[in-house]
Amino acid sequence: MPVVGWVLDNHEEYEMVGQYDLPDFPTPIAVTDRNGKSKWTVSIPPTYTFPLTVKEYSDICAKCQEVAAHVRELHGYTNPSQQTQTDYYYEDPYFIDVGDAEKRGLLPGVEGKAWKVTAKAQEGHLVGDRADGLVEKSVCKTSLTFVLESADAGLGPTLMMLWMAYGLAQKEKRSFFIDDSRWAYGDYTAIFKAPPMPNCNPPPRHQMLPCPHNARHLVVSAATAPETFGKSFNAEYENSHRNDVGREQPIYDLARVGYEALFRLNDEDQPYVENRVKELRDMTRVVEGNYNDGMIIGVHIRHGDLHPYEYQYNGAYIPLNLYLQRTKELVEEVHNFSTPFGGEDPVAKQHSFAILASDDPDVYESEEFSGSLRAQEQIKLASKQHIQKANPDKSVMHKFVDETFGWEGGFFASMFWNLGRSTLNNANAADEVQPTLRPSAETMRLRGLIGRAYVMDLAVLGRASDAVICTMSAMGCRLIAVIMGWEKAMEEGKWVNIDGDFQWTALSL
Numbered sequence: 001m002p003v004v005g006w007v008l009d010n011h012e013e014y015e016m017v018g019q020y021d022l023p024d025f026p027t028p029i030a031v032t033d034r035n036g037k038s039k040w041t042v043s044i045p046p047t048y049t050f051p052l053t054v055k056e057y058s059d060i061c062a063k064c065q066e067v068a069a070h071v072r073e074l075h076g077y078t079n080p081s082q083q084t085q086t087d088y089y090y091e092d093p094y095f096i097d098v099g100d101a102e103k104r105g106l107l108p109g110v111e112g113k114a115w116k117v118t119a120k121a122q123e124g125h126l127v128g129d130r131a132d133g134l135v136e137k138s139v140c141k142t143s144l145t146f147v148l149e150s151a152d153a154g155l156g157p158t159l160m161m162l163w164m165a166y167g168l169a170q171k172e173k174r175s176f177f178i179d180d181s182r183w184a185y186g187d188y189t190a191i192f193k194a195p196p197m198p199n200c201n202p203p204p205r206h207q208m209l210p211c212p213h214n215a216r217h218l219v220v221s222a223a224t225a226p227e228t229f230g231k232s233f234n235a236e237y238e239n240s241h242r243n244d245v246g247r248e249q250p251i252y253d254l255a256r257v258g259y260e261a262l263f264r265l266n267d268e269d270q271p272y273v274e275n276r277v278k279e280l281r282d283m284t285r286v287v288e289g290n291y292n293d294g295m296i297i298g299v300h301i302r303h304g305d306l307h308p309y310e311y312q313y314n315g316a317y318i319p320l321n322l323y324l325q326r327t328k329e330l331v332e333e334v335h336n337f338s339t340p341f342g343g344e345d346p347v348a349k350q351h352s353f354a355i356l357a358s359d360d361p362d363v364y365e366s367e368e369f370s371g372s373l374r375a376q377e378q379i380k381l382a383s384k385q386h387i388q389k390a391n392p393d394k395s396v397m398h399k400f401v402d403e404t405f406g407w408e409g410g411f412f413a414s415m416f417w418n419l420g421r422s423t424l425n426n427a428n429a430a431d432e433v434q435p436t437l438r439p440s441a442e443t444m445r446l447r448g449l450i451g452r453a454y455v456m457d458l459a460v461l462g463r464a465s466d467a468v469i470c471t472m473s474a475m476g477c478r479l480i481a482v483i484m485g486w487e488k489a490m491e492e493g494k495w496v497n498i499d500g501d502f503q504w505t506a507l508s509l
Contacts, residue, residue, distance in 0.1 A: 022107070026056055028067040030074075031096075031106060038074040039094045040067045041101045042209045046109065050124040050205035051147045051179050054223040057210045061227045064211035068092055088213060088236035097216045098207040109204070123205050124181040128194035140175035140200035143217045144168065145208050148183035150222035153413035154306075155185060155454050156475025158222060160506055163258025163482065164229060165220045166195075170257055174218065177202050184416075185451040186444045192455075193264040226509050245490050245503040252490075255482045255506055263483070269456055272378045277464040280373070284351050292338050294351025297327045298375065298465030300457075302474035303360035304410025309473045310500045318499060320368040323469055326498055327354050330467050355464060357457035357476075360410035375460040379453040411450075419446040458483060471499035478504060 022029070026044040042060065044052070052060075071094045072078075102109035126145070146165045150158050162178070169176040175198035180188040188194070209215040210224040220228045237250045265273060284294035301323060308318050331352045335345045356364065357375040361382050364374060374380070420443035439447070458476055461468055462483025470477030477497065481489045481504050489495035490504065497504075 026052055026060055028060065028063045030067050030071050031101075038071045039096050040071045041096045041098060041106065042211075042215075043107060044098075044206040044209075046204065046206045048206065050208070051149065051181060051219070051221070054149060054151055054221070057147075057219070057221055057223040060209075061211050061224055068095065068212070086232050086235055088232040091214045092212055095212055095214070098209065099203075099216060109206075124179045126202055127178040127180055127188045128197045129177070129202060137199065137201045139203050140198060141216070142172070142174045143177060143198075143203060143208070144172070144174040145177040145179055145202065145217070145219045147219060147221035148178060148180045148185075148188060150184070152222060153184065153416040154411070154475065155451055156479060157507065159455075159479060160255060160475060160482075161220070161222060161225055161229065163255040163262060164251070164506060166258035166261055167254030167256070168228075171254065175200055175202075184439075184447060186448045189266070190448050191266060191269075191451045192262065193266060193270075195262055225507065229507055230509060248503065248505055249486060249490075251506050252482065252486060252504065256486070259482050263455075263459070265455060265459065266452075269378060269452055273376065273456055273459045273463070276376055276378075276460050280355060280460070280464045283353070286347050286351050290345075290347045291340065292335065292345050292348040294348050294353065295331055295334060295466040296464055297330055297352070297354045298461035298468035298470075298480070299323050299327060299354050299356045299369070299372070300461055300468065300470035300474065300476055300480060301356070301358040301360065301363050302410065302471060302476060303358065303363070305412045305414075306410075306474060308471055308499045309502060318471060320363065320366055322498060324354075324368045326469050326496060330469070330496065355461065357461055358410070362409070375464075376453070376456040378456055379449055381450075381453060416447065416450070419443050419450075465494075467494040467496060469496045469498060472497045472502045472504070473499050478506065 022043050022045070024045055026042070026048060028040055028042045030038055030040045042064070051057075075094065096104075096106070098107060101107040144165060146162050148158060148162070152158070166176055168174075176195065177198075178188055178195055180186075185191065203217045208217045208219040210219050210221075211227050213228065218228075234251075237254070239247050239250055242249075264270065280296055284296060286293055301320070303317055307313070307315055310318065313319075331349060335348045335352065337343065338345045338348060354369070354372040355375045356369050356372045358364065359381065361380075363369060364372075420440055454476070458479055462480045465484075468477075468480050468484065468489075470480060472478065477499075481495045484495055495504070
């Protein structure tokens with residue numbers, strides 16, 4: 001644990017720290033003055049490539065707690081107080097922010113001669129950040145940067161964290177940035193429109209820290225989620241006076257703020273989704289003189305490598321007939337008694353139908369759902385069997401079918417990481433984890449198509465449906481609840497989980 005001598009009081013002479021006294025890798029460091037008083041900060045060499053790796057961020061978070069505890073002990077506090085352990089907004093009196101440490105000569109910063117030239121080249125890629133006219137804007141006072149990188153192949157958890165991080169940044173009055181340098185799905189703006197940009201410049205990257213939470217410039221990613229969205233976050237934001245789903249409403253509200261600001265699809269997909277929603281809603285309209293329009297029941301079915309929470313289906317999938325049965329029940333609950341005199345409305349029932357989104361192409365062909373409509377038809381996943389017997393269809397992702405892989409059985413992480421790779425490389429694909437080789441342009445194109453299909457499915461289900469049936473084990477299901485809005489999804493009970501007796505929660509960390 002590096003210990004660096006320094007002088008804190010303004011009237012005393014500062015002891016400059018040379019870059020060779022500091023580690024050449026990112027780590028929290030303890031520092032002590034000549035009187036033996038200790039503080040701590042986080043040292044990230046300004047030449048270090050941003051963003052740090054998933055492992056480096058995880059390591060820093062673990063070490064932050066160790067170094068903070070060590071410094072507390074040096075001050076005579078051997079047992080951490082309840083506050084330091086649980087208070088999300090606890091401010092450690094012994095922590096000194098990077099910017100302050102640089103001002104006091106503890107850290108050399110980008111002005112250090114050895115670092116000046118290369119620091120600028122290591123800045124990653126902040127979405128929507130433009131190099132022109134930056135001189136006129138000052139550096140943001142506080143910020144939160146969300147790094148789109150995860151060891152998890154799925155898009156859902158990243159999307160939920162992104163929305164929550166945006167909501168949290170607004171709550172804490174932090175400027176918000178997104179970095180997509182190493183996102184498995186490619187450029188953020190290939191799927192979404194760029195986020196709203198603050199009227200200030202992002203800070204030097206080495207000042208962006210994953211911990212502690214009161215750091216002036218915070219960086220959040222899937223790797224640091226337990227730090228940012230863990231137990232102390234829940235203790236701060238859950239409504240402890242409620243034991244029903246209302247307990248989660250403050251966290252839901254953060255995600256909803258992020259959804260409203262960030263869930264704007266690209267220029268090709270956004271108009272498609274809007275037209276698709278209108279087209280589907282128009283199909284429910286009844287002729288004038290009848291009582292009620294029909295209902296749209298959205299059905300989201302996740303297969304692949306994700307299995308239900310429900311014990312009896314663990315390791316398998318919830319049977320399709322249970323989704324179908326619940327679909328019929330939802331229509332009957334409304335339209336068995338929806339005429340002015342409390343009678344059945346057969347016309348409304350005839351104009352009611354299900355729309356379906358699934359990662360498993362075979363679900364669309366199943367006996368239960370062959371009569372249902374796809375949520376969206378802009379980008380379709382297709383199984384090898386389907387492509388072999390079907391005529392060429394431009395909207396089907398043929399490229400998923402090489403000699404080894406069709407898009408079979410749903411979304412599997414191993415299949416995702418190996419998209420677009422040659423048969424030779426695919427030999428052990430089923431057992432392989434995320435490849436370290438830089439993905440090819442074709443791989444990134446295919447991943448981008450998967451991402452676009454996924455978010456369009458969510459958008460149509462969440463916006464067109466009167467009610468949605470899904471499984472809490474799937475993050476897509478939780479995201480749809482956010483898209484539907486609290487009143488409709490929770491208060492009116494139109495978000496229907498059929499995977500065990502679970503209430504909505506944002507993340508499972």
